[in-house]
Amino acid sequence: MSTTATPTQQPAADARGTGLGRLSWPLALTGSILMIAGSLMSWSYNPRVLGDLTLYFNPGALQIQMILVGLLGLVFTLSVRGPLRKLGRFLDAGRALQRLGLGAAAFMALVLVAITLEAGGLINADPGAWVVLLGAVLAAVGGHFSTHRPDRDITGVRLPAWAEILLIVAGVGAFLFLAADALSLRDPWQFVLLLGTVGILCAALAGARFFDWLGIVASRHSRVLMLAAFVAAFAFPLTQQGSDANMSIATQVIIFAATAIGLNIVVGLAGLLDLGYIAFLGSGAYVGAILSGSAFSTIGWTPPFFVTVLIAGVFTAILGLIIGSPTLRVSGDYLAIVTLAFGEIFRYAMFNLDGNNGPNLTNGPNGIPAIPDLNFFGFDFGKSHDLFGFTITRFSNYYILLLIVLAFIILVFVRLNDSRIGRGWVAIREDEKAADAMGVNTFALKLFAFAGGAFLAGIAGSIKAHQDVSVTPDQYQFLESAFLLSAVVLGGMGTVGGVLIGAVILKLLPEKLRFFSEYRLLLFGLLLVLMMRFRPEGLVASKRRKLEFHEEDEQLAADIQKVHLREQQ
Structure with a gap:
């Protein structure tokens, strides 16, 4: 391992260096050990709660997760004083321990709430849960009063190329395993607590500045990262054992992500607040449905699907030009209001194109059902297929097709972002008047951003129509536009990885949290509030x-x- 970092001045001891400051390391060590030991004990008297946590020295899934948290706490503790002290020169172990302890304490509080609600009272909680809670509090206190600070810049650490590549591949593989495990969970409490564990680990590693270093490693091996991510994504259907329910969620995530990347051009690069973007996805879906050959289609022409996709993309791009020409002469709040109105106008127009209030194109509120499955050169997307002993279901077929489309959309976004056009968009976003004064054709570039984003959404919509089997106006409401915009802001405007992560979070969470019914939007709102407070730049920020x-x-x-x-x- 090599490093080009320069030493930084070690801050002088403050009030933390006395009293509890001297006890911070023993407290953190004791807390980490208690979290591990408590996870080997029984947490609940009732075996039907949270996957049977009643056994000693035979931990369940949640207990294994907490053991991992405790082991990470032990690593941070021993990097302050112990055999891992060299590692502590680069890691802010004190801040990491504080975050880890607070997260673990919140995790155990949720476990106790779940035991209380599911088992009929807090009396059903066994000593192991309380031991882990005590350990989490001790670790948080130890981290808070720690005087340890790194004296080297972690961003300067450089491992051998093969080790960095191996780390990237291992990280992508871990994400694949985590996604498969999360979708397989049926108990909503276990799903929430799994997300809590991931949040604890990420918060602790972020506090130690590990992700700052990992981002630099990823930028050095960006092609390896992209290749590994797509290999893992293509392998995902093989982990679902033919589950159509899980693959249905996965296809919706891919469609959502592809559409959000198109919106990222408009919002993330050009800085144009669009609140009606879902209309472009709906336009592509309606074009795909009308030209699909459905018995309810109002046009008796069924071109090859590749032609349909091109028509859908071009039609939505033209629609973007028509809408953008007058609306892009305003900006800020006025632009947001106009695009919001456009989204609602599109939905009501689809209601009225029923042959009574207008030409019969969309069948009004009934939409276009019975859209046939795609068939490429004899490959029927509506049937299951066997591949190397694995069953590839209908939704898996569409998932793989959508991944290919997503790869194309990502390629377009990256190329545009790195081009002169992308630099012009960024200049407009930063200061439109200054960009105009420097000779940038601001109106043409804004119009191109609107049309380009609409084109990508239209392509995704044409495939969505076949995957959903039907298209109705109610599918394209303002709330969907709000979720798309939230995915861009939450993940990180102007980035690809951030938008993909944001799309996964915002599409997966509502599906898995149906247990909370009407409280799902409340939880979603709280998540956004916390993100805007503590990380306004997004999860993966430029x-x-x-x-x-x-x-x-x-x-x-x-x-x-x-x-x-x-x-x-």
């Missing part, structure tokens, strides 16, 4: 947006400058 939201963070600016210089070298 360097520029990090500085925009953290201008006062001089250390962040210095780190980004170092990374930029290393990339130039």
Whole structure:
């Protein structure tokens, strides 16, 4: 392992260096050990709660998750004082331990709430749960009062190329395993607690600045990361054992992600707030349905599907030009209101194109049902197929097709972002008047962003029509536009990875949290509030947006400058 980092000044001991400050390491060590030991004990008297947590030295799934949390806490503790002290020179172990302890304490509080509700009272909680809770509190206190600070910049650490590539592949494989495991869970409490575990681990690693280093590693091996991600994505259907329910959710996630990347051009790059973007997805879906050969189609022409996809994309792009020409002359709040109105106008237009209030194109509120499955060269997407002993179901067929389309959309986005057009969009987003003064054709570029984003959404919509079997106006309401915009903001505007993560979170969570019924939107709102408070730049933010939201963070600016210089070298 090599590093180009320069030593940083170790801060002087403050009030934390006395009293509890001297006890911080023993407290953190004791807390980590208690979290592991308590996870080997019984958590609940009732074996039907949370997957049977009643056995000693035979941990269930949730207990194994907490053992992993405890082991990570042990690693951070021993990096402060112990055999892993060299690692502690690069990691902010104190902050990581504090986050890990607080997260573990919240996790155990949720476990106790679940036991209380599912088993009929808190009396059903066994000693192991209380031991883990005590350990989490001790770890948080130890981390809070820790005086340890790293004296080296972790972003300068450079491992051998093969080790970094192996780390990327292992991370992608872990994400594949996690996604498959999350979809297989039927108990909503177990699903929520699994997400809680992932959140604890990510928060602790982020506190240690591990993800700052991982982002640099990923940028050095971006092609390996993209290849590994798509290999894992194509392998995902093989992990579902022919489950159509899980693959249905997965296809919806891919459609949502592809559409969100198109919106990312408009919002993330050009900075145009579009609240009616779902209309472009609906336009593509209606074009695909009308030209599908359905018995309810009002046009008796069924071109090859590849021609249909092209027609859908071009039609939505033209629609984007028609809508964008007058509306893009306004900006800010006015643009948001106009696009919101466009989304509602589209939906009501689909209601009225029923032969009574207008030409008969969409069958009005009944929509176009019975859309036939795709058939490419004898390959029927509506039937199951066997591949190397694995069953590839109907939704798996569409999932693989959508992955190919998603790869195309990502390629278009990346190429545009790295081009002169992309730089023009960024200039418009930063300061439209300054960009116009520098000779940038702002109106043409904004119009192209609108049309380009609409084109990508139309392509995704044409496939969605066949996957959903029917198209109705009620599928394309304002709430869907709000979710798409939230995916872009939550994941990180202007980035591909961030939008993909945001799409997965916002499409997967509502499906798996049906147990909470009407409270799902409340939880979603709380998540957004917390994100805007603690990480407004998004989960995967570009360097520029990090500085925009953290201008006062001089250390962040210095780190980004170092990374930029290393990339130039």
